[in-house]
Amino acid sequence: MATTACFIIVSRNDIPIYEAEVGSAAKREDAAQLHQFILHAALDIVQDLAWTTSAMYLKAVDRFNDLVVSAYVTADTHTRLMLLHDSRNDDGIKSFFQEVHELYIKTLLNPTYLPGSRITSSHFDTKVRALARKYL
Amino acid sequence: MVDPANTPLGKMLLEEITPVVMVLRTPLVEEACQKNGLTFVQMLRPFCVFNNFDVPVRTASDQPYRLQKFRLRLFYDSDVRQPNLEVSKERLKQVITQAGEKDLSELCSELPQITNALSRSESEALPLWFQFFNKELVHTVSFSDHEAFDHPVACLVVVSSKDDQPINRFVDLFNSNKLPSLLNNGAMDPKILKHYLLVHDNQEGSSEKATKILSEMRSTFSSDCELLCINSSPDGVVEHQDNPWVLYSSEDLPSQPLRCFLNVDDFNEIKDLMQDFSSKHIIPYMEQKIRVLNQQVSATRKGFRNQIKNLWWRKGKEDVVDSPSGPTYTFSSIESQIRVLGDYAFMLRDYELALSNYRLISTDYKLDKAWKRFAGTQEMMGLAYFMLDQSRKEAESCMDTAFTYYLKYASSSQQNATRCGLWWVEMLKARYQYREAATVYFRVGAEEPLHSAVMLEQASYCYLLSKPPMLHKYGFHLVLSGDRYKKCDQIKHAIRTYRSAMSVYEGTTWSHIKDHVHFHIGQWYALLGLYDLAVSHMLEVLACSHQSKTMQELFLRDFLEIVQKTGKTFEVSKLQLPEINIPSLRVFFEDHRTYASSAAATVKERLWLSLEEEMVPSTSTARTNWLELQSKLIPKKYKESNVCVAGEAVKVDIEFKNPLQIPLLLSSVSLICELSASSDEMRSDANSSSVGLQNNDESTKLNHRDVDSENSLFSLSDVDFSLGGGETTVVQLTVTPREEGVLQIVGVKWKLSGFVVGFHNFDTSPVNMSGKQRQKANHPRSINLKFAVVKSLPKLEGVIHPLPKRAYAGDLRHLVLELKNQSEFSVKNLKMKISHPRFLNVGKRESLNAKFPACLEKKISQDSDIHSDSDVSHTVFLFPEDTTIQGETPLLWPLWFRAALPGNISLHISIYYEMGDISSAIRYRTLRMQYNLQVLPSLDVSFQISPCPSRLREFLVRMDVVNKTSSESFQVHQLSSVGHKWEISLLQPVDAIFRSQSLMAHQALSCFFLLKNRSKPSTSEDGTSACSPLLGSDVRLGTEGSCGPLFDIASSPLVDFHHCERLQQEISHKGDVNTVDFILISRPLKSDTYPVVSDPPHLFSHHACHCSTESTSPISWLVDGPRTVYHNFSASFCEINFHMTIYNSSDVTASVCIKTFNSTNNGDHLSDATPVQPATSSSNQDGWHDLPLVNDIRVTSDVLGPRTGKSSSVESVSPFIWSGSSSTKVKLEPVSRTEIPLQVCVFSPGTYDLSNYVLHWNLLLSNGDGLRSSGTCQGYPYFLTVLQSV
Incomplete structure (x- = not known):
């Protein structure tokens, strides 16, 4: 089954620092911007929800038509991991977020990485895509 | 909590859900009204709103209450029908388009700021036309048959006094077949309250006739008759300060100024008329009807028995096949009556009663699967809950149900759903639940793109108004709405929404979003012909490296199209394509x-x-x-x-x-x-x-x-x-x-x-x-x-050709430097300097046309021309004084190139010249040339020299040549030793060494030469031979036929390069005078695979300088004497004399002490019986041949090592003893030799190794005191054979 999944990491000031289309669905031209729009719009909800719970994984926070936005907020609440998806694999998404969070922390530990800047590491990218294949 | 009636929804409901009065009139009535530019209904409408109203109402309950405000809706009979869908759509579209036109000027203004949007209050933020649009949208579903509140409560029959036979006209009006279908098809009771009105135009004459008719009417139609006199103003225009028509719903009115013949009296008359009509006729009528209906309902539906009966009856009805629009309920059916009861109660604001009836009926409808009616009652329930201001949850769930059922089950009731949604939204808004309202907006009008565009835009404003504002959602919904506007060709609206959205997305790093917004807004501006604005937006998306290729193509193509349409070459500062x-x-x-x-x-x-x-x-x-x-x-x-x-x-x-x-x-x-x-x-x-x-x-x-x-x-x-x-x-x-x-x-x-x-x-x-x-x-x-x-100046241009880009080390070439001066002014005083004289050397002018390499060949009659300027290399080369370059003729000058070292090298050549014209601003200029070249390793030549043990002042030279190239083959041509001090000769015939005549790639070769020192033995004056002209001795390493003549190493380039090499290699050989320089000349072998290589005649020269002839000690010696002696031992022991020649090769005085010891006091001494062959250090080297002359070859550096090896001698008595002194001390002047006599006594025949002596040497400093260095040398074998003579 072709799934749509768009993963994004949003840093402080709503700046995206990592984007990846990890779904198996054939890519449509306008999909990329639609996904960005949906994820961008969901930031409001994430902002609201982040303060109502102590859990990092916020589950599905927003939806647009049949696309669901799940979010995961790191401890500083500035960095938000967001996934736009159309599948209902809640556990998988949670695991995915946790592992990507771990990866992100490793990236943060890299002294040459400036927090808040774009993650350009190809290693990170491959790992995220592998995790997406595994869990989503 | 605000009173529900004061909320926008409350106001709307009080406005919309009010009794409808159907107006039937004759054309003459209309004519009279048109004098004022108004229709009859328009004229009356302002007076149908009663804000100061105090009417006691008593509905089902006995407790009366008072209505403070009331209003009536007047409609012509022709309007009392369901509006045509297409017409209403068109009308809505018009509304939107009109609103769009109004905003055109704003589209070109500055972009809105999000802070401005936030600071505005709700009424300011929302475009005004939204309300109007919503109202229009609600009106599209008026007069539907399932809702009773739009059904006319009363009928106003109007006849003008000018009509002939007005009484008949009254009857005709109502009885004609033009009545709305609602009344005819049984959806509502055709027997409605009728009210008869006679309109009299005062301009047409006195009202006497009218009163006469009125009395006639009264007698015919009982008391429900009125007379209305209008146009009382005799002389025409009366200006009203507070025109009620302007205040009230101006959009309905024609735009021309009202010519008003109505005076204050008329106003009051109309007002009284309407008030009477509503309070004395309509309300009592409704009250009565409610009571009647309520009784009926109680009788048939209230109570346990009725309910059971009803349920049973409904169940039975389930089998009945429904008509496509659900079961039809006529006005006489109990369901319709309950609905009418509820609606009337709602209109009279008895919400409790309304609610109870709606509840009752909704279950029935649900059981009947009359979904539209069910949804309608749910909707009304929600509104009733809202107006009662209790149980918000109930209200919302009712609205939700209504909305869902309208959409899901009831066919062709999207308009109802829309209306329901709008009311729901208003309900949520009234409670400040903007977020929820926005989601409802999102659901409303999903079918009709134009409606949904407006709804989405309204949703976006809801997000903006919510606390805290949800700006991301605001932007997103604006964009969605903009897209829908665009789909419906409402480009101006699309641009407006996108412009608002831009305030959210301004400066965003969400690249796709930014590109989308800018690109589309740019496109749309272009559609409107606002090309400048379009281009300014398009510019933002040009550098879209993150987009896919097709998108990039699209962006660029559209951009170029727009620019083309502007019809001028567009100039853009800091255009992002390409990046600089x-x-x-x-x-x-x-x-x-x-x-x-x-x-x-x-x-x-x-x-x-x-x-x-x-x-x-x-x-x-x-x-x-x-x-x-x-x-x-x-x-x-x-x-x-x-x-x-x-x-x-x-x-x-x-x-x-x-x-x-x-x-x-x-x-x-x-x-x-x-x-x-x-x-x-x-x-x-x-x-x-x-x-x-x-x-x-x-x-x-x-x-x-x-x-x-x-x-x-x-x-x-x-x-x-x-x-x-x-x-x-x-x-x-x-x-x-x-x-x-x-x-x-x-x-x-x-x-x-x-x-x-x-x-x-x-x-x-x-x-x-x-x-x-x-x-x-x-x-x-x-x-x-x-x-x-x-001012312009002469400028030299220079080129060296043909300088190779790549060469093998040692490659020697002849190059030409060409200098040109294009200007007419001459330049003079040329100087040149080369950064790497090892690689590039200036030749002499004569050799410009010399044939290479023939010019290097040794002439038969060699006149030794002395190079006075041999050390030119490191200084500036001065061109001859008379050299001027001007005009077309270039200056050509020969250069010699030799690839000295492997590696990448940049040669820098700078040529200085002065202007012939002294008045110019710049007096001199320099021409700088740079050439990069790669030098590949070719032959690796190393020499090893060791003194020949058998002869003093003769040396054995071992040459190791390794071809380090990967593919080239070389032919070794000649080896020359430099200086006339040295003479080199072959140890073996050439054929023995080079059988193949060539050196293939990776091949190594060793060969041996004999080097003789030709200088006078006792004198040391030729220690400065290095500076003397290069007269050397050459050895041909190849057959004459294959190699051609020998090359003269004293010829110009070779000697110059050799000099450079000497200087270069000097550093590591400081203070060693007994050195020899070798030049190995080779040529690339003409191979079939690489014929190009040998295209220009190539010559390779390898220079090895300062090869030391010294052994480790400065002292060398030679024992000389007889090798075989015959002696009759029976007579006596044998005394044999030797002499030892000691040579001091150092430049200081040395004192040498020779100590001999006999075997008796040296247990470690070697046995004489075993002839010892000294080990050679090079036994493990490639290409080392076991030569028959090996006995004579000794490598000095290894002398001391193996000699101390253990070989325990059993003989206690040495077979020979050194006679004479056991220790001799001599002093040797620098570079001098001396001879010392030695004698041994041999007692028996045999072969003896006379190596048991040691030389201690001390180098003394020149002033005589102190030692510079000292050392000990063990004697080397000298085999003496003593035979018994017969």
Whole structure:
């Protein structure tokens, strides 16, 4: 089954620092911007929800038509991991977020990485895509 | 909590859900009203709103209550029907379009700021036409048959007094078949309350006739008759201060000014009429009806029995096949009656009663699966809950159900759903639940794109108004709405929404979002013909490297299309396509430094300066000289600027990068420059040029004009090229000033795909001038792009050909330096310096046409020409005094090239020349040439020299040659020793060494030579032989036929290069005089696979210098004496005399002590019986041949080592003893020899090894005191055979 999944990491000031289309669905031209729009719009909800719970994984926070936005907020609440998806694999998404969070922390530990800047590491990218294949 | 009635929804409901009065009138009535520009209904409408109303109402309950406000809705009979869907759609579209037109001026204004949007209150933020649109949308579903509140409660029959037979007209009006279908098809009770009204126009005559008719009416239709007199104003226009028609719903009215014949009396009359009508007729009628219906309902439906019955009955009914629109309920059915009861109660604001009835009926409808009616009752329930202000949850769930059922189950009731949604939204808004309201908006009107566009826009405002504002959602919904507007061709609305959205997305790093918004808004502006705005937005998306290729193509194509449509060449500052890498900007210009190639210009200035140090006039004086000259010509102001020469190009390297994946076509890439020509008064000119600069910053048009008008002053290069996807290209642009003055390079401009002119001004503000100031040729960042142009000067151009790019080490070639001077002025006083004399050497003029390598061959009659200038290499080469270069004839000069070392090397050559014309601003110039070449390793030659043990002053030379190339074969041609002190000869015939005549790739070769010192043995005056001319001895290493004649190592290039090599290799061989230099000459073998290699005649020379002939000790000795002695031992023991020749090869006095010891006191001594062969150090080396002469070869360095090996001797008595002194001490002068006699006594025949002696030597310092070094040498074997003589 072709799934749509768009993963994004949003840093402080709503700046995206990592984007990846990890779904198996054939890519449509306008999909990329639609996904960005949906994820961008969901930031409001994430902002609201982040303060109502102590859990990092916020589950599905927003939806647009049949696309669901799940979010995961790191401890500083500035960095938000967001996934736009159309599948209902809640556990998988949670695991995915946790592992990507771990990866992100490793990236943060890299002294040459400036927090808040774009993650350009190809290693990170491959790992995220592998995790997406595994869990989503 | 606000009173529900005061909320927008409450007001709306009080406005919309009110009794409807159907108006039937004759045309004459209308005519009378039209005198005022109003229809009859319009005339009455303002007076149907009763805000000061106090009517007691008693519905089902006994408790009366009072209505404070009331209103009626008047409709003509023709309007009392369900509006046509298409017409209403068209009408809505018109509303939207009109609203769009109004905003046109705003579209061109500045972009809205999000802070402004936030600070505005709700009423300001929302466009006004939303309310109107919503109302229109609600009206599209009026007069549906399932809702009773739109059914006329009463009928107003109006006849004019002018009509003939008014009574009949009254009857005719109502009985005609033109009544609305609602009344006819049984949806409602056709027996409704009728009210008869006679309209009298006062202008038509007195009201007497009217009163007569009225009384007639009264008698006919009982009491429900009224008379209305209008147009009482006799003389026409009466201006009303507070025109009630203007205040009330102005949009319904024709726009022309009201010609009003109505005076205050008429107003009051209408008002009284309507008030009476509603309070005395309509309300009581409704009250009564409610009571009647309530009784009926109670009788049939209330109570346990009725409920059971009802349930049972419904169940039975389930089997009945439903008609497509659900079961029809006529007005007489109990369901309809309950609904009417509920609606009437709602209209009379008895919400409790209404609610209970709605509840009752909704279950019935649900059981009947009459979904539309069910949804309708749910909707009313929700509204009733809301108006009661209790149980919000109930209200919302009712609305939700209603909305869902309208959409899901009831066919063709989307309008109802829309209306329901709108009411729901208002309900949520009234409770400040903006977020929920927004989601409802989102659901409303999902079918109709135009409606949904408006709904989405309203949703976005809800997000904006929610606390805290949800700006992301606001932006997203605006964009969604904009897309839908666009689908419905409402471009102005689309732009408006996108512009609002832009306030959210401004400066966002969400690249796709930014691109989408800018691209679409740009497209839409273009559709409206606002090309300038369109282009400004399109520019934002051009550098979209993250987009896919097709998107990039789309963006670029649309952009170019729009630009084309503007019909002019568009000029854009800082156009993002292509990217210009400003830090990579490099400027090359030539003042007194000129460059033969661009590569030479990139070499660090420091290198050139150090190279030219000796050549150019000392910098301080030179600088003051030309600075003085310059300061005369150029005002102080430009002292900081660079100097360039008129007629010579200033080159600028700019790096263009294409960020896209699609190729870009760039044309007319050129510099933007300005040149203010120098005139006599420099001051004023300087001013004018600065003015020009300012202009340049302002507008681009001026730039163009400058270029055009000043085309005579300078010329620009024009480059066209295309950049492939992701490609980076460095483009060299030039500007050539033609006249003196001040040249300023302002920026660069280019044409993208032939339409768009982009330009980029270089930031010329001096930022970081410290430190780097003098490094002019290579400006890293802030560049001084101002040039003082001086008069044109002669300029030399030079080229060396054919300098190879790649050569094997040792390659010797003959090159020619060609110098040209294009100008008519001559240059003189030429000097040249070469950075690597090892690689490049200046030849003599005569050898220019010499044939290489024949010129190197040894002449038969060799006259030893002495090279007086052999050490020219490290100094400046001066061309002959009379050398001038002018005009067409180039100067040719021979150069010798030899690839000295493997590796990559850049050769720098600088040629200094002075101007023939002394008056020029620059007196001298230098031509700098640079060549890079790669030298590959070829033959690796090493020599090892050891003294020949058998002969003093003779040496054995071992030459190891390894071919390190991967494919080349070499033919070793000759080996020469340098200097007449040495003579070299072969140990073996050539054939024995080189059987194959060539050295293949990777092959190694060793061969041995004998080297003789030919200098006088006792004298040491020829220690300076190194400086003497290179007369050497040569050994041919190959057959005469195959190799040709020998080469003369004393010929010009060889000796020069040898000298360089000597100097180079000298460092490691300090203070060693007994050294020998070898030159190995080889040629590449002509091979079939690489015939090209030997195309120009090649010669390889390998120089090995300062090969030491010394052993480890400065002392060498030779024991000389008989080898075989016959002696009759029976007579006596044998005494044999030897002499030892000791040679001191060091340059200081040495004292040598010879100690002999006999075997008796040296247990370690070797047995005589075992002839010892000294080990050689090179036993493990390749190519080492076991030569028959091995006994004579001894490697001195190994003498001491193996000699101490254990070989325990059992003999206690030595078979021989050293006689004479056991220790002899001699003093040896530097480089001298002495002979010492030795004697042994042999007692029995045998073969003896006379090696049991030791030489201790001390080198004394020249002044005699103290030791410099000392050492001990063990004797080496000397085998003596003593035989018994017969």
